[in-house]
Amino acid sequence: MTMSFSLQLAGGAVVLALLSALVSFFTAGARRFMAMPLFALAGLVALVAGAGALIAGGVATAELPLGLPWLPWQVRLDALSGFFLCVVGVVSFAVGLYAPGYLRGFEHGNDSLRALGGFTGLFLAGMLLVILADDAFMFMVAWELMSLSSYFLVVWHHDHAANRRAAFLYLLMAHVGGLSILLGYGVLASFGGGFTFEAMRGAELSFTWASVAFVLAFVGFGMKAGLVPLHVWLPEAHPVAPSHISALMSGVMLKVAVYGFIRFVFDLVGDVHWQWGVAVLIIGSVSALMGVLYALMQHDLKRLLAYHSVENIGIIFIGLGLALLFLAEGHTVIGTVAFVAALYHTINHALFKGLLFLGAGAILHSANERDLEKMGGLLRRMPWTGLFFLIGCISISALPPFNGFVSEWLTFQAALQAWQLDSGVLRSIVPIVAAVLALTGALAAACFVKVYGVAFLGQARSRAVRRARPVPLSMRVGQGILALLCLLLGVLPTAFIDLFNTVPQQLLGHGLRQATAHGWLWLTPISAQTASYGAPLVAISLFAVLVLGLWLFGRGIRRVRLCDAWDCGFAPPGSSMQYTASAFAQPIRRVFGLLFHMDDGVEPQEDGRLRHRLQVGDRSWDLFYTPVARTVERASRQVVRLQSGNIRIYLGWTLGTLLVLLWLMV
Amino acid sequence: MNPVGWLLALVQALLYIALAPLLAGWVRKVKARLQNRRGASLWQPYQDLYKLFAKEARMAHTASILFRAAPYIVFVATWLAAAAVPLLTSDLATAAIADVIVIAGLLALARFFLALAGMDVGTAFGGMGASREMFVSALAEPAMLMAVFTLAMTAHSTNLSAVVDYQLAGANLLRPSYVFALAGLLLVAIAETGRIPVDNPTTHLELTMIHEAMILEYSGRHLALMEWAAQLKLLLYGVLIANVFFPWGIARDVGAGALGLALVVLLGKLMLLGVVLAVSETVLAKMRLFRAPAFLNLALLLALLGLLSYVILEVGA
Numbered sequence: 001m002t003m004s005f006s007l008q009l010a011g012g013a014v015v016l017a018l019l020s021a022l023v024s025f026f027t028a029g030a031r032r033f034m035a036m037p038l039f040a041l042a043g044l045v046a047l048v049a050g051a052g053a054l055i056a057g058g059v060a061t062a063e064l065p066l067g068l069p070w071l072p073w074q075v076r077l078d079a080l081s082g083f084f085l086c087v088v089g090v091v092s093f094a095v096g097l098y099a100p101g102y103l104r105g106f107e108h109g110n111d112s113l114r115a116l117g118g119f120t121g122l123f124l125a126g127m128l129l130v131i132l133a134d135d136a137f138m139f140m141v142a143w144e145l146m147s148l149s150s151y152f153l154v155v156w157h158h159d160h161a162a163n164r165r166a167a168f169l170y171l172l173m174a175h176v177g178g179l180s181i182l183l184g185y186g187v188l189a190s191f192g193g194g195f196t197f198e199a200m201r202g203a204e205l206s207f208t209w210a211s212v213a214f215v216l217a218f219v220g221f222g223m224k225a226g227l228v229p230l231h232v233w234l235p236e237a238h239p240v241a242p243s244h245i246s247a248l249m250s251g252v253m254l255k256v257a258v259y260g261f262i263r264f265v266f267d268l269v270g271d272v273h274w275q276w277g278v279a280v281l282i283i284g285s286v287s288a289l290m291g292v293l294y295a296l297m298q299h300d301l302k303r304l305l306a307y308h309s310v311e312n313i314g315i316i317f318i319g320l321g322l323a324l325l326f327l328a329e330g331h332t333v334i335g336t337v338a339f340v341a342a343l344y345h346t347i348n349h350a351l352f353k354g355l356l357f358l359g360a361g362a363i364l365h366s367a368n369e370r371d372l373e374k375m376g377g378l379l380r381r382m383p384w385t386g387l388f389f390l391i392g393c394i395s396i397s398a399l400p401p402f403n404g405f406v407s408e409w410l411t412f413q414a415a416l417q418a419w420q421l422d423s424g425v426l427r428s429i430v431p432i433v434a435a436v437l438a439l440t441g442a443l444a445a446a447c448f449v450k451v452y453g454v455a456f457l458g459q460a461r462s463r464a465v466r467r468a469r470p471v472p473l474s475m476r477v478g479q480g481i482l483a484l485l486c487l488l489l490g491v492l493p494t495a496f497i498d499l500f501n502t503v504p505q506q507l508l509g510h511g512l513r514q515a516t517a518h519g520w521l522w523l524t525p526i527s528a529q530t531a532s533y534g535a536p537l538v539a540i541s542l543f544a545v546l547v548l549g550l551w552l553f554g555r556g557i558r559r560v561r562l563c564d565a566w567d568c569g570f571a572p573p574g575s576s577m578q579y580t581a582s583a584f585a586q587p588i589r590r591v592f593g594l595l596f597h598m599d600d601g602v603e604p605q606e607d608g609r610l611r612h613r614l615q616v617g618d619r620s621w622d623l624f625y626t627p628v629a630r631t632v633e634r635a636s637r638q639v640v641r642l643q644s645g646n647i648r649i650y651l652g653w654t655l656g657t658l659l660v661l662l663w664l665m666v
Numbered sequence: 667m668n669p670v671g672w673l674l675a676l677v678q679a680l681l682y683i684a685l686a687p688l689l690a691g692w693v694r695k696v697k698a699r700l701q702n703r704r705g706a707s708l709w710q711p712y713q714d715l716y717k718l719f720a721k722e723a724r725m726a727h728t729a730s731i732l733f734r735a736a737p738y739i740v741f742v743a744t745w746l747a748a749a750a751v752p753l754l755t756s757d758l759a760t761a762a763i764a765d766v767i768v769i770a771g772l773l774a775l776a777r778f779f780l781a782l783a784g785m786d787v788g789t790a791f792g793g794m795g796a797s798r799e800m801f802v803s804a805l806a807e808p809a810m811l812m813a814v815f816t817l818a819m820t821a822h823s824t825n826l827s828a829v830v831d832y833q834l835a836g837a838n839l840l841r842p843s844y845v846f847a848l849a850g851l852l853l854v855a856i857a858e859t860g861r862i863p864v865d866n867p868t869t870h871l872e873l874t875m876i877h878e879a880m881i882l883e884y885s886g887r888h889l890a891l892m893e894w895a896a897q898l899k900l901l902l903y904g905v906l907i908a909n910v911f912f913p914w915g916i917a918r919d920v921g922a923g924a925l926g927l928a929l930v931v932l933l934g935k936l937m938l939l940g941v942v943l944a945v946s947e948t949v950l951a952k953m954r955l956f957r958a959p960a961f962l963n964l965a966l967l968l969a970l971l972g973l974l975s976y977v978i979l980e981v982g983a
Contacts, residue, residue, distance in 0.1 A: 376788065379730045390732075399775040400768055409767050412811075412824075419819055419981045427977040434815065435970055438808035445778055446800035453785030453796060459728055522762070531824040534763035538746065538772075541763075545742045553719070553738075553887050560734065565726035566883055567789040568872050573728075579785065579793020587801040591959045 001052040003060035007077040007132075009049035010085055011062075014128045016042035021121025024114055033100065035117040039124065040096025046128060047089030053082025057502040067137060074196055076134035079502035080267065084131045084259040087347050090485065091251045091354040092124055095244045098358050098478025101471060102244055105365045116156055120245065122149040127256050135196040136185035143181070143260075147174040147224075150253060153245045154237045166236035173233040177223030181260065184216035188268055200268045210269055214276050217264040218283075224257035227317065228287040229620040231310045235294070238309070239302035239370070243361025246302060250309045251354035255346050258316055265324070266339075266507050277325030278429060284321050285436040288314030290620075292443045293595060296450070296588055297616040299372045299581040301360045304451065305353065308396065311440060312349040315411065316342050318437060322414045325426065327508065334417045336504045337525045340512050341410030343500055348403040348489060352395040355482035359389035362475055363455070367468040372581040374462040375455040381468040386456050388479040393452045395486040397445040401539035403489035406523075408441060409533055413525050443588070450584040459575040491539045494520045582614055595619060670920060671759040678758065679749035682905075686897040687711035689904060689936055696944035711897065715890050723886030726787045736783035737884065737891035740776045744895045747772035748902040752830050752909055754928040755917040761827035766814045769826075770807065773858075773902075776895065777803055784880030791872055795879025798955060802857055802864060802876065805962035810854040812969035816847035816976055817910060826910065833913045843980060846972030848911050853965035855903035857958070860896065862947040864958050867896075874952060901936075908935040 020038035023031065053060075057079055064073040077085075099120075106113060126146030133139035151174070155167035189195050192203030205213065219230070226234040238246045265272065291311030298304035319342030327335035360370070362385045369375055379386035395402040415437070418430035460466035470476075489496055494516040505511040515525045523533045564572050589596065597617035605611050642653065691708045698705025725733060750764035764772065777799065784796035818824040820843065821832035857864040860877040869875050875882075881892045909916055915931030917924035953961065 377728070377730075379732065394775070394778065397774070397778060398771070399778055400771040405768075405771050409771075412767050412815075416815060416819055416824065419822075419977055424978050427981065428974050431812070431815070431970065431973040431977060435808050435812055435966070435973075438811040439804070442774070442804040442807035445774055446804045449778060449781045449785070449796060449800050453782055453793070457730060457732065457782060457786040458788030458793075528762070529823055529825070529828060531765050532762045533765060533768055537763045538768065541746055542742055545745065546738055549738045549742060549891075553891070559722065561722060561724045562727050563724050565728060565787045565789050567787075567791060568882065573787075573789045575788065577790050578788045579790060579797060584793065584797040584800075587797060587955065588804065590956065591801075591805075 001056060003053060003056050003058040003077060004062075006049045006052035006056060006082065007060040007062060007075065009045055009052065010077055010081075010128065010132055011075075013042045013046035013049060013085075013089070014125050014132070016045060017121050017125040017128060019121070021118045021125065024117030024121060032114070032117065035121065036096050036099045036103070039099070039121060040093050042121075042124060043089045043092030043094075043096050045089070046085045047093060049077075050082040050085030050087075050089055051499070053077050053085065054079055054499050054502050057505070059506075061134060071135060071137055071195055073138040074134035074198075075132045075138070076197070077132060079506045080259070080262065081131050083343060083347075083500060083503050084255065085128070087255050087350045088124070088127050088131065088252050091248065091350050091482070094354060094358070094478045094481045095247055097481070098361070098475050099244045101473070101475040102242070102361055102365055104472070106242070110159070111156055115152065116242065119149045119152040120248075123153060123245075123248065123253075127252060130256050131259055134198070136189060136200070137195050139260075140178070140182055140185070143178060146253065146256065147171075147178060150245075150249060153249075154241045156242060156245075157240060160240075163240040166233075166240050170233045170237040173223055173230070177220045177230075180216050180220030180223070182220075184213050184220060184264065187213040187216065197263075197268060201270065205269065205271070207273065210271065211273070211275070213269060214265060217261060218276075218280070221257045221261040221264070222283070222317075225254050225261070225313045225317075226287075226310045227283050227313060228290045228310065229624040231287065231291070232618060232620060232625065234310060235298075235303050235306040235618075238306035239300060243302070243357055243364055246305070247354040247357035247361070250306060250357055251350040254309060254313055255350055258313070258346055262320070262507075272324050272328045274325050274328040274426065277321050277323075277328055278426070280317055280321030280324055281429065281433050282321075284314045284317030285433050286314070287311070288318060288440040289436050289443075290595070292440050292447060293588070293592055294616075294618060296443060296447045296585045297596060300370050301363070301372055301375075301451065301455065302357070302370055304372075304447070305356050305360060308444070308447070309349070309353060311444065312345065312353065312396070315408070315437065315440065316345050316349065318433060319345060319407070319411050319414070321433075322411070322430070325421075325430070326414070326417070329421055329426070331417070331420055332508065332510045333514075333526065334414055334420065336508055336510050336512050337410060337417075337515075338414035339504050339508065340497060340500060340515070340525075341407050341414055343503060344410060344489075344493075344497070345404075345407035348395065348407050348486075351482050351485050351489065352392045352404060355388060355392040355479055355486065356396065358475070358479045358482065359385055359392060362471045362479065363468070365475070366471055367465045369462065369465055372451065372454045375460070375465050376458045376575060376578065377456070377460045378465065378468060379456040381460075381465075382470050384476045385471060385479065388476075388483040389456065390452060391483040391486055393448040395490065397448045398441045399445065401487075401490050401535055401542060403486050406490055406493040406533075406535065408437070410525055411437060413531050416531075417526065446588065447585075450581055454579070454581045454584065458578045461575050461578070491536055492520070493523050493533070493535050497523070589616070597622065671757065674755060674920060675749065675759040678753040678755075679745065679760070681753060682748045682898060682901060683745060683894070686894065686901040687715060689901050689940060690897040692937060692940045693900075693944050693947075696941050697948060700944060700948045715894060718885075718890035718893070719887050721886045723888050725888075726883055728788050729786050729883070732779075733783055733786040733883075734888070736779045736786075737888040737895075739779045740783075741891040741895040741898075743772045743776035743779070744898045744902070747776070748898055748905075750826065751902055751905050752827055752916065753905055754925050754932065755920065756827050756830040756834065756913070757918070757920070758827045761825050765824040766818060766826055766829075767811070767824055770811055770814070773899070774803075774807065776899075780880055780892070783884075784882075787883045789883065791875070791879045791882050795876055795882070798876045799880060802958055802962065805959060806854050806857045806965065809850055809962060809966040809969045810858065812966065812973050813847040813851040813854065816843050816969065816972040819973065819976055820844075820980070829910055830913045830916060833910070834916070834918065841976075841980060843972045843976035844911065846968045846975060848907070850965045850967075850969030850972060851907060851911075853961065853968070855907060856943075856946075857962055857965070859900045859903055861943065863950045863953045864961065866952050869952075904936050904939050905932070908932065908939060
C-alpha cells in the first residue's frame, strides 16, 4: 500500500465520519441507525490508513481546494500521523460497534439522539483532520471543530445545571488552550515566514523565541491533554458525557493533544533543549501522581476514570520529557527509547481507557448506576463485561503480561540510563521521576483493586445493581476488541514496536532497530546485555503453569463445597457490612491528606441517625485558579480607571495608542 | 541459549517451591527457641501443606469464579517471579525473560489478585485486608524498585544475572549506594512479606491482620496455594538479598561440585538471614497501621538516597 493511497484512505475516513454526521442530522427513522455503522467504518478505514502509512513509511502530501485564497488547506500523511490515525481509528471502531446497543437506552429520553450522533461524527472528522493538517490554519479550524463538537456532546444531557456548568468550563478551557496554541503557531509562522508546517520547519529560532513557542504549545496542548494544574475541566466534563463519548474523549481526544505537542515540539521546532525536558518531566510527574491520588478519592466511577486519564497523560509526558532530555543531551538511542515508550503508552491508554469507559457505560446501561458505593457483585450479573473490565484494570495498573506494563517498562529502561547524562543535577532528577512513576503505578493498582473489588466482587449494594442484566452483544463486542488488543500489545511488544518504528525513524532520524534485533520473543530496547523482556514467554509460562496447576489440583473442580462465609465466625455478612470504596481508600486518604481539600465529619440527621459526610476536593482550585481569578479581577479593576465616561479622554487614549503604534511600526 | 541452561533454570524453579516451606519452618523454629519454646519441627510447614491439599475446599455462596482462580494465579505469578532470581548459578536463562522490573510486576500481579480475592466474598475483614495490603504495598513497591534500580544502574543492566556477575567481577560492595539500597531493601522485604513490625503472620487478632485477613475465607487446597505463595515470596526476598548483595559462593559454571557448593553456601546465607529475621521479630513489636508509612517512607528514602548517591557521587568516580 503506497503512501498516497493511505492518504486517500484517510480522506475517505474523514468523508465517512462526515457522512455519519449528515445521516444522523438529516434522516429520520430506521435510516438514522446507519450513522453508527458508518462511524465504525470510518474508524476502521482510519485504522487501515494509519497502519498503511506506518508500514510504507514515506510521506504523502496533498492540497485541498478549501481554505483561504492564498493558503489552500495542506494535508500530509507521515508515520507520526499514521500512528495517531491508528489510535483514533481503533477506538472509534470499537465505539462505533458499541454505540448502537448503548444508545438504545436513551431512546425514550428527552435528549435528541439526532444531535448526539451528528456531533459524534463531526467530532471524529475534526480529530482526523487535526492529524492530517499540514498548515496552522487548517490545524486550528480542525482543532476548533473537535473542541466545539465535543462541547455539544458534553452538554448533551443538558437538563442538569451541573452538566451545563461542566460543559461551559470545558468550552472555556478549550478556548484558552486554543488561543495559546494559536500564539505558539504565530511565533513559528513569523520566523518561518508562512503558515504551512513546511515553512515553520525551516524557521531559525533563537533559544528565547523557541522557548516562548514551546511554553505556549505546552500550555495549549497540555490544557487539552489535562496536565496538572490545567486538568480541572477533565473530571467535570468526561463523566457527564454519554459513556461512549467519554471513551472517545478520554481515549482519543487527549491523544490528539499529545499528537499536537509531539508535532509542534519534535517536528516543527525540532531543535530541543534540556530545560524543556526538565519542565515536561516535572509537570508530567506531578500530573501522574496527583491524577492517581485524586482518582483514589473518587467513588463516581466515571470521574475516577477521568482522573486516571490525568495520571496516564502524566506518564506519557514523563516519557516525552525523558525523550527531550536525552535528545537534547545528544543521547539519541535512549531518547528514542523514551519516545517510543511515550508512543506505546499513548496507544495503550487509548485502548484500556476506552475499554474501561465502555465498561462503565455497560454498568450505566444495565444498572443505571455510576456510584461505586451502590455497586457490588456485578461479575455474576454481567460476566463478559466483568472479564473485559478486569483486563482493563490489569492493563491500566501496569501489570504483566498486559500492555500497560510494556510502556512502563520501557519508560523505566530509559530512566535507568540516567547515569549517562553529563550534568549531576539532571542525573539526579531522573531517578526521582522514576520513583514518582513507581509510586504512581503502585497507587494505580490500589485504585483498580478498589474499583474492581467494590463494583464487580462482593454483594450488590442496591436493588438496581442486584437486578443488572448482561448488555447486548454489540456492546460486548466493542469491549472485547479493545480487551483483546490490550492483551496483544502486552504479549507481542516486539511486533508492535517494529510497526511503530517508522515514527522515530522519520521524526528523530533514528529508529529502534536494536529493540527487536533478537527475534520476536525478546524486547531489548538498548541492548540484550542491558535489559530484555520476553513478553510472549512470560505470558506463555503464566498460562502453561496455570493450566498445569488447575489440572493437578483442580481435578476436583466439582469438589468445592459451598457454605456461608466464615468471617471469623461473626454473623453472616450483609451487603452493607462490606468495605466501601471510601473505606478502602481511607488509609491513603489519611497519609496523603495534605494534598486534598477535605471535608470530613459526622452529622446527625432529622430522624436521629448519624450520617458520615466526606467531600474530597481538588486543591488546584484554591492553589491555582482562585489566585489567577483574583489577579485577573484586580487587573480589570485597574483597567476600569480608564473608563471615566468622558468621551474626550477616550479620544485622547485612541490618539495616544495610534501614535505609539505609528512609532513602533514605522 | 543451551538446553542445559534451560534445564538448570527449571531445576532452580522447582528448588524454589521445594525450599520455600523450609525457610518458613526455620524462621518459626528460631523464633520459638528465642522465646524459650521448643517449637514445631522444621518440616511442619510441609506437613501443613500436605494436610491442606488433602482437605476439602469450601467456598462462600457469595464468592465468584475469581475467588477460585485467584490462588492459582497468585501462586504461579509468585513462582515465575522467583524463577527469574538467580538461586544457584548466576548464569540463569530465565533472567533474560524477566528482568528485575518484570519480577516486581509479577509480584504486583500476584498481590492484585490476592487483594481482589480478599474482597470477593464481601466480608468486612477481607475488604480491610485488601485495603491495607494495597496501602502498604503502594508505599513499599517504589522503595523496592528504587533499591534494585541502584543495583541495576551500577551494573548497567536490569538483568539480575548480569547484576550478580557484575558484583562477582569485583565491584566494591562497601560503597554508600549499596549500603543504602541494602538497608532499604531489608525494610521493604519485611513489609512485603508481611512480617513484624508491619504485619504479623501468626496473628489471631482480627483487627491487626493484613495478609491473613485476605485469605481468611480460604480453605483446603486454595489455602495451601496461598500459604505456599507467601512462603515463596519470603524465600524470593531472602534469595534476592543473599545472592545480589552477597553473591559469594554462587556457581559460575555448571558443574556438580560448584552447584553443590552453591547450594550449601546459599542455605547458610538463608539460615543466617532467617536468624536475623527471627531476632528482629522477637525484639520488635508490631506497629500500628498508621505508623507503617513512616517505616516505608524510611525505606523509600534510603533506597532513593542509594540511587542518588550513585548518580551524584559514583558515576565517573
